[in-house]
Amino acid sequence: MTENTLGELTIAERKQIFDENFRDITDRIAAAAKRSNRNPKDITLLAATKTIDVEVINYAIQNGLTAIGENRVQEFLSKEPHLTNGAVRHFIGHLQSNKAKDIVGRVELIHSVHSLKLAKVISDLSIKKGIVTDILLEVNIGGEDSKSGFAPTEVIDNLVEISKLQGVFVRGLMTIPPICDNSEKNREYFKEMYNLFLDIQGKKIDNSSMELLSMGMSDDFEVAIEEGANIVRVGTALFGKRFYSL
Ligand SMILES: *Cc1c(COP(=O)(O)O)cnc(C)c1O
Numbered sequence: 001m002t003e004n005t006l007g008e009l010t011i012a013e014r015k016q017i018f019d020e021n022f023r024d025i026t027d028r029i030a031a032a033a034k035r036s037n038r039n040p041k042d043i044t045l046l047a048a049t050k051t052i053d054v055e056v057i058n059y060a061i062q063n064g065l066t067a068i069g070e071n072r073v074q075e076f077l078s079k080e081p082h083l084t085n086g087a088v089r090h091f092i093g094h095l096q097s098n099k100a101k102d103i104v105g106r107v108e109l110i111h112s113v114h115s116l117k118l119a120k121v122i123s124d125l126s127i128k129k130g131i132v133t134d135i136l137l138e139v140n141i142g143g144e145d146s147k148s149g150f151a152p153t154e155v156i157d158n159l160v161e162i163s164k165l166q167g168v169f170v171r172g173l174m175t176i177p178p179i180c181d182n183s184e185k186n187r188e189y190f191k192e193m194y195n196l197f198l199d200i201q202g203k204k205i206d207n208s209s210m211e212l213l214s215m216g217m218s219d220d221f222e223v224a225i226e227e228g229a230n231i232v233r234v235g236t237a238l239f240g241k242r243f244y245s246l
Contacts, residue, residue: 017240032225048235058084111174114148126167142178163208172212183220194228
């Protein structure tokens, strides 16, 4: 054994953490939606379930969770057969082109399309399966070397190319801003994302829609909603601290 599981929370503890937090987070999402003059129903709480045991995830789904997002292809594949129905499944992690075949057709939305090449691979796989895959374009809003995603200035040109692909349909944008200790610092990044989102909406690019904006995590989902997010990806605040990171 590695040290990974030292101090790991038990399944019962994680279920209890979910029980304690789910209503509170739902209420905070609703309040933030109202502050930005939107209907709470228009905001999706997507649970980031990486490293969380499938038994805990299923418990959460049985108790009202309606959307989950996984990060790792292998982890998703190993959990998938055991997942209870009742929540839509999204893929939110970094996706390599050679692994796309394991994800296409299995999730409702892929958040993390970071290159034209990946979009082409997803499109080709989708065409072979006779489906169209909904995707978001990932934007590297902080311009960080360590992160993938399109630079804000590259998004429109790439969207124009990607929207010509028959097997994918771009429904919006996703971002992971730089890690910081203060959620207010990310407000500027969220604002920039929203402006880009509106800008693209105004261009009305054929065979795509700009309706989903996926941004905000445990520490900053309220700020993200205030600035226009309609999907927030929340892990730790729902299930407790992760004891190993992915
Ligand atoms: C893990 C993860 C989240 C959630 O992070 P928390 O800080 O635990 O809420 C959101 N988005 C992505 C892409 C993630 O990998």
